Amino acid sequence: MVANTSKARHYDADDLVAVNTLRALSVDMSYAANSGHPGAPMGMAPLFHVLFSKMKLNPDTDKDWVNRDRFVLSNGHACALLYSVLHLLGYKITLDDLKAFRQLDSNTPGHPENTHTPGVEVTTGPLGQGFANAVGLAIAQAHLGATYNRAGFDLFNHKTFVVFGDGCAMEGVASEAASLAGHLRLENLIALYDDNHICIDGDTDSTFTEDVLKRFEAYGWHTEHVPDGDTNLGAIDAAIERALAVRGKPTVIKVTTTIGYGSSLQGTAACHGSPLKMDDLKQFRQKFGIPEEPFTVPSKVYKAYQEYALRGKNAESQWQESFTAYEAKYPELHQELSRRLSGGLPQGWEDKLPVYKPGDSAIASRDLSAKVLAALQASLPEMLSGSADLTSSNKTIWKGAVDFQPPGHVAVGSYQGRYLRWGDEEHAMGAAMNGLAAYGANLIPVGGTFLNFVAYAAGAVRLSALSQLRVIWIATHDSIALGEDGPTHQPIEALAHYRAMPNLHVWRPADGNECSAAYYVALKSSKTPSILALSRQGLPQLQGSSIEVASRGGYVCYGGQVGEQRDITLVSTGSEVATCIEAAAILEKSHQLKVSVVSMPCQEVFDAQPEEYRLSVLPAGAPVMSVEAASTRGWEKYSQEQFGIDEFGASAPCDALFKKFDITPSGVASRALETVFFYQGTQNLRSPLQKALQKTRP
Structure with missing residues (x-):
C-alpha cells in the first residue's frame, strides 16, 4: 500500500550546482590519488544530493543519536561521493581529508570503514555485503520500535537507506538478504539501485540481463523506477517520497544513471575504476561550469548542506525531549533503554552462567550452549538468537522464545520477538548480523549453523572482525564426530582458517565451564566477534576447569x-x-x-x-x-x-x-x-x- 504524499520539493539551479560540486569533488579525489572509481559518483551525484537533503542526520553527534536515519553504500567503491557528502554536511571530514583520499593513515580510505570515518555506518567493499548489512539495520529498528515505542513516543521510527549497484545485484548475498527482507515486510528499508549497466568487464549485457525489479517484486518489495536519474532530481525525490509512504513492504527504486556522466568516456567501463585524464577533466569542468581550481566548494553549497544538518540537529533535540518525557511515563523501560544506549551490560548478568563440577553428566557442548542461552536470555534483552534453518541441531532457541516475524504473518511471532529464522541463508545471516551489531542499543546477534557452513559467510565474518563488531556464531558439529554425513559436512580446515583471522575469537570448549567461559568472554568483547565451535557428542566435565581459568583461553x-x-x-x-x-x-x-x-x-x-x-x-x-x-x-x-x-x-x-x-x-x-x-x-x-x-x- 502506498499512501498519498505531497512532500516532494522543487529543485532549482542551486541544486544543480550542488550536484556538479559533488561530481567534481569525487573526480578531484580520484585524480589526486591517481586511484579510485570516479564513474559511479559522477552518475549517482543527483541521487545522493536528493537523498541526503531528506535524511535525519546530526553530524555533531555522529553515531550517538540512535534514531538517526541509516545510510549504507553497498557499492563501496563509490565512496568518494559519500565522503564528499559527509564533508558538506559537517562531519569531521575536512577538505584536506578529501585531498588525502586513499593515502596512508588518511580519514578517507579506499572503501568505507565504520571504525575509521565519521558518518560511515558499516564497512563495505565486497559487493552485496552492505545490502545485507542494511537488512540487519532495518531488523534492528523494527525490533527496537516494537519493544520500546509507545503511544505518543516513537523513539525508533527512522529509515534505513542503502544504495547498491549492478555488482551488488549480481552477488548472491544480496539476493538472500532481499528475499528475507521481503518476507519480514521491512517497510523501514529503502534501497536505491544505481542502474548504470556497467561492470568491470564492460556492459552488463555480457552477463547480467535479468529484470531486477521483477525479481524484487517477486521477493515482496514495492518497486519504483526513475529512468532519467542523471538529471531529473524531482523524479528521484518523488520516488523516495512514495517509498517513504509505503506500508507493509520494503521498497527498491531503480535509478537509471550514466556511469561517468559528463566524461568523454561516459557510459563505458573505462571510467569505472580509473581517474579521468587531464584533458577529460578540463572538458568536464567546462561542460558544467566548474571552477578550474580543484576541490572548490561554492559557499551556497555549504550553506544548503548546513541547513540539512541543522534539520537533523533539531530532530535530535526533539527526540531527546521526547525521551525525557518517556522517562516520567515509562521509568523501567527508560532505565533499560538508557543502559543499552550506554553500551553497558546489566549488572550481575554473569552470575546466571551455568557452573559444572566433575562427576556431572557428560553433555554435548551444543547442549551446554543452549543452557547458557536459556540462563541469560531474561537478563540480556539485547541478545537476539537465530539459526540458518538448523534450530534443532544448533540448539539456538530457548523455551518461550518468540520469533521475529512481521505483524499479521501466518507464522507466529512479532517484531518484538528475539528469535530469527534466517532460513538456508548463512551468508545473508552473517552480513545482516553485522548490521544488527552495528546498529547500536547494544544489540548482540547470535546465529547458528554447522561449523563447516560458516564458510558460506566467511566474507561476512571477516567484515565482523575488521569492523570490530560483537557477533557470536554458534558453530555446531565441530569435527569428524558428526559422522555419517561425511567429508562434505566435516570441518577440517575451518578452525585453522578462522584462527588466522585478526580480531576474531575462536572457541572450542571441552566442557560446561569452558562453554560458559566462552560466552562470558564473547559477551564482554564488545569489539570482537566470536565463533563457538560446539560438539554433537557428549563431553565429560573436567577436573581442573572453571569459568575463571577457562576465561584465560x-x-x-x-x-x-x-x-x-x-x-x-x-x-x-x-x-x-x-x-x-x-x-x-x-x-x-x-x-x-x-x-x-x-x-x-x-x-x-x-x-x-x-x-x-x-x-x-x-x-x-x-x-x-x-x-x-x-x-x-x-x-x-x-x-x-x-x-x-x-x-x-x-x-x-x-x-x-x-x-x-x-x-x-x-x-x-x-x-x-x-x-x-x-x-x-x-x-x-x-x-x-x-x-x-x-x-x-x-
Whole structure:
C-alpha cells in the first residue's frame, strides 16, 4: 500500500550546482590519488544530493543519536561521493581529508570503514555485503520500535537507506538478504539501485540481463523506477517520497544513471575504476561550469548542506525531549533503554552462567550452549538468537522464545520477538548480523549453523572482525564426530582458517565451564566477534576447569603443578581434551611419565595473557604435542609436534572415524611416547612460545 504524499520539493539551479560540486569533488579525489572509481559518483551525484537533503542526520553527534536515519553504500567503491557528502554536511571530514583520499593513515580510505570515518555506518567493499548489512539495520529498528515505542513516543521510527549497484545485484548475498527482507515486510528499508549497466568487464549485457525489479517484486518489495536519474532530481525525490509512504513492504527504486556522466568516456567501463585524464577533466569542468581550481566548494553549497544538518540537529533535540518525557511515563523501560544506549551490560548478568563440577553428566557442548542461552536470555534483552534453518541441531532457541516475524504473518511471532529464522541463508545471516551489531542499543546477534557452513559467510565474518563488531556464531558439529554425513559436512580446515583471522575469537570448549567461559568472554568483547565451535557428542566435565581459568583461553587441566618438571605436555581443545587425559593416564601407568594436559579453548584469548602465565602453562624443558581432530596448521606456535587430521574426513559412525584417524587414547599415547623419545636428551629445550619475533609490529 502506498499512501498519498505531497512532500516532494522543487529543485532549482542551486541544486544543480550542488550536484556538479559533488561530481567534481569525487573526480578531484580520484585524480589526486591517481586511484579510485570516479564513474559511479559522477552518475549517482543527483541521487545522493536528493537523498541526503531528506535524511535525519546530526553530524555533531555522529553515531550517538540512535534514531538517526541509516545510510549504507553497498557499492563501496563509490565512496568518494559519500565522503564528499559527509564533508558538506559537517562531519569531521575536512577538505584536506578529501585531498588525502586513499593515502596512508588518511580519514578517507579506499572503501568505507565504520571504525575509521565519521558518518560511515558499516564497512563495505565486497559487493552485496552492505545490502545485507542494511537488512540487519532495518531488523534492528523494527525490533527496537516494537519493544520500546509507545503511544505518543516513537523513539525508533527512522529509515534505513542503502544504495547498491549492478555488482551488488549480481552477488548472491544480496539476493538472500532481499528475499528475507521481503518476507519480514521491512517497510523501514529503502534501497536505491544505481542502474548504470556497467561492470568491470564492460556492459552488463555480457552477463547480467535479468529484470531486477521483477525479481524484487517477486521477493515482496514495492518497486519504483526513475529512468532519467542523471538529471531529473524531482523524479528521484518523488520516488523516495512514495517509498517513504509505503506500508507493509520494503521498497527498491531503480535509478537509471550514466556511469561517468559528463566524461568523454561516459557510459563505458573505462571510467569505472580509473581517474579521468587531464584533458577529460578540463572538458568536464567546462561542460558544467566548474571552477578550474580543484576541490572548490561554492559557499551556497555549504550553506544548503548546513541547513540539512541543522534539520537533523533539531530532530535530535526533539527526540531527546521526547525521551525525557518517556522517562516520567515509562521509568523501567527508560532505565533499560538508557543502559543499552550506554553500551553497558546489566549488572550481575554473569552470575546466571551455568557452573559444572566433575562427576556431572557428560553433555554435548551444543547442549551446554543452549543452557547458557536459556540462563541469560531474561537478563540480556539485547541478545537476539537465530539459526540458518538448523534450530534443532544448533540448539539456538530457548523455551518461550518468540520469533521475529512481521505483524499479521501466518507464522507466529512479532517484531518484538528475539528469535530469527534466517532460513538456508548463512551468508545473508552473517552480513545482516553485522548490521544488527552495528546498529547500536547494544544489540548482540547470535546465529547458528554447522561449523563447516560458516564458510558460506566467511566474507561476512571477516567484515565482523575488521569492523570490530560483537557477533557470536554458534558453530555446531565441530569435527569428524558428526559422522555419517561425511567429508562434505566435516570441518577440517575451518578452525585453522578462522584462527588466522585478526580480531576474531575462536572457541572450542571441552566442557560446561569452558562453554560458559566462552560466552562470558564473547559477551564482554564488545569489539570482537566470536565463533563457538560446539560438539554433537557428549563431553565429560573436567577436573581442573572453571569459568575463571577457562576465561584465560588456556590452562592446565590435568597434572603438572606450576614449576613441576614434566616429560611431555599435551595441548588440546574440545572433545579431544578428554582423550588426552585418558592418554596421559596410559603414559603414567605404563611408562611412568609425568604428563600434563592443557586445554586451550581459545588461542586468541590465551595469546593476550601475560607472558609469565603463558609460559607457566606451556613451559620450557619438555616437548609439547598438540592434539585436535582437525588441520594441524597453526599449532606449531604452541607445540613442537602436532597430531591431527590433514586430509578430508570420511562417511562413517563417529567412533569408527576416530579409530580410522587414530585419535583415541592409545593413538595419542603412542605419538606422545614417540615425541618424548625424539626430544629425550635435548638440552635447554625452549617452550614453543619462546620466539625471537614475538610480534612483527607494535
